[in-house]
Structures are given as C-alpha cells and as structure tokens.
Amino acid sequence: MSPPGRARGWGRLGDRWVTVGVLALFGAAWVAVTRSGWVNDLFLPGPGLLWDGFVDLVENGYKSRSLWEHGALSLKRVLLGFATGAAVGTLLGLAMGYNRKIEAFFDPLVEFFRPLPQLAYLVLLIVWFGIGDRAQIVLLFLTALPVSSVAAMDGVKSVSIQRVQAARSLGASGWQVFRHVVFPSALPEIFTGARLAIGVVYATLIAAEIIAGSTGLGWMILDAGRFLRSEYVFVGIVLLGLLGLLLDRLLLGIELRVVHWAGRD
Amino acid sequence: MRMIPAVPALRTARPRRPVAAAVRRGGGAGSAWGLRALSVGCALAAWAALHGLRLVPDFLLPGPGDVFATFVDVLRHGYRETTLWQNAASTLYRCGAGFLLACLTGVPLGLAMGYSRRVGAAFDYLIQFMRPLPPLSYLILLILWLGTGNGSKIALLYLTAFPIVVSAAMAGVRSTRVQKVQAARSLGATERQVFRYVIVPSALPMVLTGARIALAAAFSTVVAAELMAATDGLGWMVFSASRFLRNDVIILGILVLGLLGIALNRLILALDAGLVHWRGVE
Numbered sequence: 430m431s432p433p434g435r436a437r438g439w440g441r442l443g444d445r446w447v448t449v450g451v452l453a454l455f456g457a458a459w460v461a462v463t464r465s466g467w468v469n470d471l472f473l474p475g476p477g478l479l480w481d482g483f484v485d486l487v488e489n490g491y492k493s494r495s496l497w498e499h500g501a502l503s504l505k506r507v508l509l510g511f512a513t514g515a516a517v518g519t520l521l522g523l524a525m526g527y528n529r530k531i532e533a534f535f536d537p538l539v540e541f542f543r544p545l546p547q548l549a550y551l552v553l554l555i556v557w558f559g560i561g562d563r564a565q566i567v568l569l570f571l572t573a574l575p576v577s578s579v580a581a582m583d584g585v586k587s588v589s590i591q592r593v594q595a596a597r598s599l600g601a602s603g604w605q606v607f608r609h610v611v612f613p614s615a616l617p618e619i620f621t622g623a624r625l626a627i628g629v630v631y632a633t634l635i636a637a638e639i640i641a642g643s644t645g646l647g648w649m650i651l652d653a654g655r656f657l658r659s660e661y662v663f664v665g666i667v668l669l670g671l672l673g674l675l676l677d678r679l680l681l682g683i684e685l686r687v688v689h690w691a692g693r694d
Numbered sequence: 695m696r697m698i699p700a701v702p703a704l705r706t707a708r709p710r711r712p713v714a715a716a717v718r719r720g721g722g723a724g725s726a727w728g729l730r731a732l733s734v735g736c737a738l739a740a741w742a743a744l745h746g747l748r749l750v751p752d753f754l755l756p757g758p759g760d761v762f763a764t765f766v767d768v769l770r771h772g773y774r775e776t777t778l779w780q781n782a783a784s785t786l787y788r789c790g791a792g793f794l795l796a797c798l799t800g801v802p803l804g805l806a807m808g809y810s811r812r813v814g815a816a817f818d819y820l821i822q823f824m825r826p827l828p829p830l831s832y833l834i835l836l837i838l839w840l841g842t843g844n845g846s847k848i849a850l851l852y853l854t855a856f857p858i859v860v861s862a863a864m865a866g867v868r869s870t871r872v873q874k875v876q877a878a879r880s881l882g883a884t885e886r887q888v889f890r891y892v893i894v895p896s897a898l899p900m901v902l903t904g905a906r907i908a909l910a911a912a913f914s915t916v917v918a919a920e921l922m923a924a925t926d927g928l929g930w931m932v933f934s935a936s937r938f939l940r941n942d943v944i945i946l947g948i949l950v951l952g953l954l955g956i957a958l959n960r961l962i963l964a965l966d967a968g969l970v971h972w973r974g975v976e
Contacts, residue, residue, distance in 0.1 A: 444815035451816040472839055533729035538737065544910055544955030546917035549929065549948045552936040556944070557754060628826065635828035636918040647831065654834035666831050673826030 474660040482660030491649050491661065500672065503634060503645040506562060507676070510569020511630045515623050517570075518577030522622075523615065525578065526585025527607065535578075543575040547633045548640065555641055565637050572633045573626040580622020584615030613690065620684040627680055631673050646672070756942040761949070764942040773943060774934060776926050782950065785927040788844060789916040789958075792851025793909050800856045801901055804863025808897065809889065814864065821857045829854040829915045833922065842923045847916065854915045855908035862904020866897030899966075899973040906962045913955055928954075 462468050463475030470478060486496045525532040525539075551568050558564040588611050596610045638647030646669055653661035738758060744750055745757030756764075768778050807814040807821075833850050840846040870893050878892045920929025928947055935943035966973070 444811050447812050447815040448819060452819060455820075529726065530729055533726040534733045537730050537733050540956065541952050544913065544959050545948065545952040546914040546929070546955065548914070548918040548921055549932055549951045552921070552932050553941065553944050553948065556936060556939065556941060631826075632828040632830070633914075636830040636915075639830050639833075640918065640921050647828070650831055650834055654838065657838075659835070659838065662834055666827065666835070669831050670823060670827045673828065677826060 471657055471659055474663055478660050479663055482658070483664045486661060486664055492652065494644065496668075499644060499646050499649050500668070503638065503647065504672070506565050506569065506645070507627070507631055507634050510566045510634070511573050511627050513566075514570040514573025514630070515577040515626055518574040518626070519581045519619055519622075521574070522578035522581025522619075523585055523612070526582040526615070527611070532582065539575045539578055542571065543579065547572045547629075548636055551637055551640065560641050560643070565634065565642070568637055569630045569634055573630050576626040576629055577619070577622045580625065581615060581619050584618030584622075585611055587618065588614040616688050617684075620680070620688060624677060624680045624684070627676050628673070631676060635669060753939055753941060756945065760942050761945050764940075764946050768943065768946065773931055776931070778950070781926055781928050781931050782954065785916055785920065785929065786954070788847045788919075788927070789851060789909075789912050792848045792916075793855050793905075793912045795848070795852050796855035796859050796908060796912075797905060800859030801863050804860040804901075804904075805867055805894070805897065807860065808864040808867025809893065817860075821860050824853065825857040825861065829911075830918050830922070833919055837923060847919050847924070850919055851912045851916055855912045858908040858911060859901075859904050862907070863897060863901050866900030866904075867893055869900065870896040895970075895972065899970045902962065902966045902970060906959065906966070909958055909962060910955070913958060917951060 459473075460476060463470070463473060463478075474482070490496055491499060521535060521539075525535055547568060550571065551564070554564040554567050558567060592610050592614065593606055596606050601609070634645075635647035635650075638645040639651045642648035642651075646665055650662050650665040650669075653659075653665065741755075742758055745752075745755055745760075772778065773781070803813075803817065807817055829850060832853065833846070836846040836849050836853075840849060874892050874896065875888055878888050883891070916927070917929035917932075920927040921933045924930040928951055932944050932947035932951075935941070935947065
C-alpha cells in the first residue's frame with residue numbers, strides 16, 4: 430500500500446507530525462477567525478458556541494424530541510430501506526450474473542434506475558405514499574436495489590472458470606456449484622456493493638429528510654438553518670459525518686468477519 | 695485503516711472482465727437485444743395497463759400517452775415560462791462546473807498525496823472527514839455563506855465531487871507496481887520521468903473511474919439541491935410540478951433525468967475507452 434519505494438528520510442513519525450500540524454493549523458485558524466470577530470458567529474460559530482450548542486442539544490433535544498430520537502429515527506429508516514433494498518438487489522444480481530436471459534431482461538431497468546437522481550422520484554413517491562416514513566423507506570429501497578444488484582452481478586461474473594470446472598468435474602450439481610463455489614466467490618463484491626449502497630442510502634435519506642421531513646437529523650439541520658441557529662447546523666453536520674463513518678465501519682467489520690477468504694486467490 | 699480501499703466503488707466499478715462462460719446459463723448474446731427490448735416493452739405495457747384499467751386514479755399516475763403529450767407541450771410552450779432546454783442546460787451547467795472544478799483541483803492534489811507521504815499525511819484526514827458527509831447537510835451552510843444563487847450550488851457540487859476524485863487519484867498512484875518504478879529507475883529515469891511516464895499512466899484508469907463515480911454523485915446532488923432552492927433546472931421543474939399535482943410533468947422530468955444520467959455515464963466511459971487503452975492490460 431505504501432508508495433513504491435519513495436520513503437524519503439522522514440519516517441512514520443514525521444508523517445504523524447505533519448498530520449497533527451495541519452489539523453492544529455486548521456483548528457488555530459478557526460479559533461483565530463471566530464475570536465477576532467472577523468466572521469459573524471452566524472456564519473461560523475466558534476468552538477465555545479459549538480460546544481454549548483452540542484450540550485444544549487444533548488440535554489434539551491430539538492423541538493420536543495431528544496437528539497437520540499432524531500438519530501434513531503434516521504437510523505431506522507436507513508436500516509429498513511437498506512436491508513430490504515440490498516436483500517432484493519443481491520438476489521436479483523445473483524440471478525442476473527448466473528443467467529444471461531435474466532440479465533438481458535432486467536439490465537435496462539437497472540441501468541435506468543442506477544444513474545437516476547434518487548430525489549427526482551422522491552417527489553412522485555410523496556404524492557403516492559404521503560409525507561411519512563413509507564415514502565422515504567420506499568425511496569431508500571429503490572436507491573439500494575440497483576447498487577447491490579450490479580455488485581452481485583459483477584461478483585458472479587468474476588468467478589474463475591477453473592474453480593467451477595474443478596467442482597463440476599468432481600461431480601457437483603448445479604446447485605452445489607452455485608452454493609459452494611459461485612456464491613462464496615461473489616461474496617466479497619456483494620459486501621463491497623453493500624458498503625457502497627449504505628453510503629448512497631444514507632446520503633439520500635438525509636437529502637429526503639431535508640426536502641420533505643418532519644423528524645430526523647437531516648430535518649433538524651434544515652430547521653436549525655431556517656432559524657439561523659448555525660451552531661446546531663454545525664453540530665448536526667459533525668454528527669452526520671460520524672454516523673456515516675460508523676455505518677461504513679460496521680459493515681466493514683461484518684465483512685472482515687464473514688469473508689475471511691477475500692483477496693486470497 | 696490503510697488496508698481499506700479508499701473508494702469502495704473502485705472495486706465494483708471496473709469494466710467487465712471476460713465472462714466465465716461456463717458458469718452462465720441462458721444462451722449467447724444473440725437473444726440479448728430481443729430480451730432488452732422485451733423488458734422495456736413489458737415496463738411500458740405494465741404502465742399502460744395500470745393506467746388503462748383504471749387501477750390507479752388518473753391524477754396519481756398519468757398514462758404513457760399523457761406523458762408524451764406533455765412532452766410535446768413542454769417542448770413547444772415550455773413549463774412555467776422556462777423551456778425544457780433551459781432547465782436541462784442549467785442543471786448540466788451547475789453539475790458540469792462543480793465537477794470540472796473538482797477534477798482540476800482534485801486530481802493534482804490526489805496525485806501529490808499518493809506520490810508524497812508528507813502531502814498525503816497533511817490532507818488525508820480532511821478528505822476522509824468530508825467523504826462520508828451527506829452533501830445536502832452542508833448545503834444549508836453554503837446557502838448561508840454564498841446565497842441561494844448558482845454559487846452555493848456549484849460549491850456544493852464541487853465539495854461533493856472533490857473527495858471522491860482525490861481519493862481515487864491517490865489510490866491510483868499507490869496501486870502503481872513497485873517493479874515498474876524500479877525498472878524505470880534502473881534504466882536511468884529521473885524522478886520527474888518516473889512520475890510522468892510510469893506513475894501517471896498507471897494511475898489514470900483509477901482516476902477516470904473516480905471521475906465517473908464523482909460525476910454520478912454530482913448529478914444526483916444537483917437535482918437534490920434544485921429541489922431545495924432554485925428557480926430553474928430539471929430538479930426545480932419536478933419539484934414545482936409536484937406542488938401543482940402535475941404528475942405528468944414529474945414523470946417527464948424523471949425520464950429526462952434518467953436519460954441524461956445514462957448519457958453522462960456513457961460520455962465518461964467513452965472518454966475512458968479513448969484515453970486509457972491500456973486499462974486491464976498488465
């Protein structure tokens with residue numbers, strides 16, 4: 430992973446210091462700019478104000494719901510939409526990878542949905558299902574589905590032919606080949622697709638909450654922005670970033686545990 | 695941390711490898727086009743049937759004929775004093791401007807971060823913090839800082855595409871094989887020549903894959919941003935139509951956006967095919 434043969438005198442300690450130095454520089458600039466009053470607190474709240482905002486949110490919540498409730502609501506939507514979309518998408522993708530006719534049939538639909546901006550059909554879903562959890566979960570389902578199915582399809586297609594032939598020549602049935610050769614080989618890509626999908630689903634949910642929501646972290650940011658409470662906006666953004674990172678790491682942890690054979694070909 | 699692929703998509707998004715034909719069922723490629731046409735036909739037929747059999751009220755789901763009529767009408771008379779072309783052009787302009795700026799700054803930074811450990815160490819944390827942030831969450835701040843005009847939207851798309859492009863360029867440089875660099879050195883190449891003739895060409899396929907992902911992300915985000923605060927653009931058209939329950943215009947907008955998305959993706963794929971003919975040939 431390290432850059433090919435280009436460590437220049439500076440050891441790892443040197444790199445660490447560069448990182449710390451740059452982060453400290455940004456921190457110092459932030460403090461300096463906000464303390465000196467060059468920038469209005471409204472545009473960029475200082476560290477003190479930000480901390481107060483965070484404590485306030487933790488203690489009092491936002492608009493009659495606690496911070497945890499907003500977070501839990503967002504998380505519930507993400508997980509429901511992701512789980513259903515990824516499950517259906519993976520099954521579809523496995524079938525598409527395994528059978529050319531199925532691929533040819535579903536490919537145009539998947540290829541149409543994949544690059545389509547998700548928020549475009551949110552509007553239609555809201556007209557159909559009303560403003561509520563249902564429209565948002567259907568949106569997230571439709572967001573996760575094409576991403577997972579393309580990953581699963583690619584996974585199946587990348588199975589090495591020698592393995593399949595070896596299993597066949599040892600007398601494995603079609604189902605056994607699929608269950609014991611094709612599926613395990615495709616699993617690393619399925620997980621990669623799942624990580625990709627949860628990232629997109631998460632970003633889409635926040636956008637959906639901002640555009641048409643009444644609860645959740647995304648809505649909180651929008652609402653705080655309307656009332657020019659920019660310290661809440663900043664706290665919300667940082668929390669969203671951490672939550673996104675957490676979701677990704679969670680899936681990665683599961684992946685490392687489940688597909689211990691990845692990369693050992 | 696280091697072992698995690700910087701851009702998870704880089705693994706799935708590579709072009710298709712030769713298919714393991716023995717695994718696959720369902721005949722050759724000959725029947726594929728027929729099935730594709732059948733699939734589109736089925737989708738249209740299902741739509742027409744849902745509409746024709748009055749399973750759903752007309753105002754919730756207009757039929758294909760209605761949407762086509764709307765298409766002709768919007769082409770001729772425009773929608774609320776904006777033509778379809780104007781809306782498509784402003785959406786593409788915002789998306790393209792943010793994306794190109796991100797490429798112009800992000801690719802050099804990513805290459806530098808991959809090449810020099812110190813530059814990498816300096817910026818890695820900032821980029822890794824930006825990447826998982828949902829772009830719309832900071833749109834509110836950008837509107838506060840830059841106003842509701844094109845500036846805040848282009849800045850948003852820039853910030854959406856930037857971390858993706860940087861991560862891809864960095865991963866591209868770091869995936870250069872040591873042997874190639876050593877071979878070039880042992881033949882007497884200078885640092886500069888190694889960078890120009892070995893590292894950049896090896897990184898280019900990943901850079902272009904990253905650009906494809908970044909453009910797709912920017913395209914999704916531009917529509918979301920237009921839903922929130924805009925007075926033109928395809929996202930605005932769809933949003934405005936939803937307020938007047940003009941579902942025919944919404945569906946028209948979705949179809950146009952879908953086709954545009956496919957076209958943008960094809961564009962970068964074509965660029966990729968023309969530019970890095972050495973992709974996958976090691």
